[in-house]
């Protein structure tokens with residue numbers, strides 16, 4: 071597509087799913103009934119759903135037909151070997167452990183690798199990833215470069231690890247306390263920002279010297295590769311497929327939520343080259359998910375995933391996917407909405423605190439914005455701020471706020487048209503005129519873990 075001035079989406083639509091915009095009065099009622107938590111809304115009450123790009127992709131004709139080829143044998147199914155071949159061919163890992171989704175991959179790998187008291191350096195962990203580290207008694211530490219916390223800094227590769235921070239952390243804690251280092255590519259929590267190949271390579275070199283393995287949270291490894299192709303010196307003439315594969319040469323293994331770049335509605339895996347580690351993880355898999363050749367998936371899911379892995383590295387596809395996200399970002403920018411720049415691969419991240427400056431962080435601006443945009447335009451995005459990431463401090467009542475208060479509009483893959491993106495932008499154009507009327511939120515119910523999924527709130 072790079073050389074094609076007439077480049078449109080490299081697919082045409084053969085099946086449609088109707089959506090409907092309910093009235094503003096109904097939307098006001100629905101958000102109230104949902105306790106002002108957008109996770110509690112019914113999907114049918116949403117017009118354009120940008121809650122997540124996870125598990126929301128449209129599958130291709132080839133994926134749907136691959137589903138019919140699913141081998142549902144308990145052990146040694148043909149579909150498993152098709153997945154194994156795809157993972158080895160595209161990511162370069164010899165051993166694959168299928169799981170029902172990404173967090174299960176994290177769970178079983180971390181059970182084997184993390185001991186209580188361990189420290190895991192990340193660029194930034196995703197929320198389930200950080201929670202799985204904590205669940206095993208470890209602590210995830212952010213080592214992303216400081217620029218990642220500045221939404222306005224328009225520099226490429228804001229997902230990079232700061233090598234000085236990493237080295238200082240290793241020296242302070244000691245190699246024996248650090249079972250591995252992990253990269254999230256792209257860095258979802260930090261605004262979907264990519265990691266450069268140079269940074270992957272440099273971290274691997276440092277890790278090798280200290281004999282610490284490196285793992286990649288690979289959910290958006292193709293979007294990451296696309297940014298490398300576009301912005302990193304020396305990669306312009308390489309295919310995304312080549313770049314994807316090179317990324318993993320700087321890692322000992324990966325966890326994959328296949329619900330993102332691999333274009334399936336459910337699935338995940340662990341990819342490894344170390345047979346001993348593979349064998350250590352398997353009993354945990356078998357106890358919790360299922361046998362080694364299916365994990366938590368049906369044979370048909372393995373088939374759709376294998377096919378999705380081949381499709382995700384198509385240069386034209388990934389270019390059109392990222393272009394659509396950037397199209398939404400450009401429109402919001404033109405309206406004057408503060409967004410994280412540059413626009414990342416999977417969605418547009420709005421600086422919710424800058425959008426609603428009259429709301430203190432204690433009133434959850436990102437989630438207040440989520441409710442307000444739903445009422446305004448029937449659009450659902452998600453809050454990634456205080457509600458999701460605030461921590462309790464050591465002093466009584468002390469709250470440690472996250473460094474950014476973001477509201478994410480994640481764009482599902484191959485699902486919406488540019489017109490949908492224009493309607494989302496129109497919602498912001500209307501909301502911005504009355505944003506000072508948006509009310510903050512307070513909690514009426516708070517679960518002990520991952521509270522943003524289950525919290526109940528009401529306007530302050």
Ligand SMILES: Cc1ncc(COP(=O)(O)O)c(C=O)c1O
Nearest residue numbers: 124171172173196198258289327
């Ligand atoms: C970067 C990243 N890692 C891991 C996960 C967890 O994957 P899953 O939702 O498939 O359990 C997600 C999910 O959104 C993610 O964005």
